[in-house]
Amino acid sequence: MNGAEVANSATRKGSEHPDAPLAIHDLTVAYHRRPVLWDVDLVLPKGKLIGIVGPNGAGKSTLIKAVLDLTPRASGRVQFYGKSYREQRHRVGYVPQRESVDWDFPVTVQDVVTMGRYRQIGWFRRVSKAHRQAAYTALERVGMADFADRQISQLSGGQQQRVFLARALAQEAEIYFMDEPFAGVDASTEKAIVTILQGLRASGSTVLVVHHDLQTVPQYFDHVVMLNMRVVAHGPTEEVFTEENLVKTYGGRLTLFDEAVRAVTQHRAKK
Template sequence: MQPPPREPILEFHDVTVAYGRRPVLWNIDLAIDEPCLFGIIGPNGAGKSTLLKAALGLVPLAGGTVRFFGQPFAEVRGRVGYVPQRETVDWDFPVSVSDVVLMGTYARLGWFRRPGPQEREIARESLARVGLADVAGRQIGKLSGGQQQRVFLARALAQQADVYVLDEPMAGVDARSQDLIFGVLSELREAGRLVVVVHHDLPTAAQWFDRVALIDMRLVAAGPTAAVLTPQNLERTYAGRLDLLDELGRAVEERGRTS
């Protein structure tokens, strides 16, 4: 007997999203079958973050379906870790770094149960992985932007998920934090996890991601990074912004030489 065909890890089928009556994403068809570092790339206002939020049920779909492991997101939430944009929260909020990371364990704990030694151990390990073990007790507003982003990543690690979804994790982040975050994401891929990252910077996208999707309200192209980030595709996505394209051409060449 044939084994059943494997479901894609993440699949968008004909997804359309509208804010009010204004559509921001049209007929997105995208399937990711293998664990990898997957970049969602496009200009500002292209709907990249909206696509992630639609996948996580945070904005309603005007049409189409999203499936994780062949199931609706609500059925498999526990297998999906989420890193929202850093600016969406108030960093003056009176919680410590380890308090925030512990929030990654709350869904598994359920109603009214408080984190115990096991959860604290998970939080400690997650913080150590992003290099923040020594600031665990600090109030979150006292960290740098890059450290704050790593706190969010640690919280997602504490979710112990199979798929990680990150919204602009490299925005406004110092070089050391970028390297650290990219290192952790690579480890996740080696451990067989799918990592989906919304990213706006083309040169680094060409270096970091195994596969990318180019999006500008519609899906322009998707596939292996080198095959997708071609001048023609980029022209269609970033119509008329050629200086950007030159920069990217150099970055792609450099990647070709180093790998």
């Protein structure tokens, strides 16, 4: 082992960002040799709403999955509050894409939300009344308490998304990862979700959201991560969400681009 390697392994063990909810160093992910994420470096601030934007196939979902150990990493290091994910799982909440599950599954809304408590309940144990109550409270927060006993196949898209959000709330985490929570939901659900996200921020939580609608980015998010295989830019939305960075992220996809530029200029004009 030469000197450089020793120094390297020393920083590897220690943590440069013990307070950051999430610090990613040199993360690379590849599917069958085709890279999806390349040398991603990110340190996220605490207590912010952070949007991840980027074109289709930019690796937005993959970033979340790699960070949560759901997808193998080719290289890189991920730390939550200065420690590994394994040690900090109880502080992390997750909302997967709505389409990733079978909504015909024979469970009720209450059952799904209670799954957010399974980690706390632990192996073999039955679900206690206290945990059911916690799940019900989460359902109330997303305005779905009336639906607790419904079978999940009877829900609309927006309602499904609220149920998934309630399940994450039931996890009582400090940092949340949400994969396209606004995809295919109606206007009132979108508003309700935004309100809940702002409530989470107010209570000191950090929320990372994969987002598609560029127009609402300045309105919803304090910080933004602009991703296209690598991190094009990240930082406070005011500074980073600019025409120049949008061109770098989206390239020549002009229709999208025009829309976003309009959003940016409108937002600036309001200020």
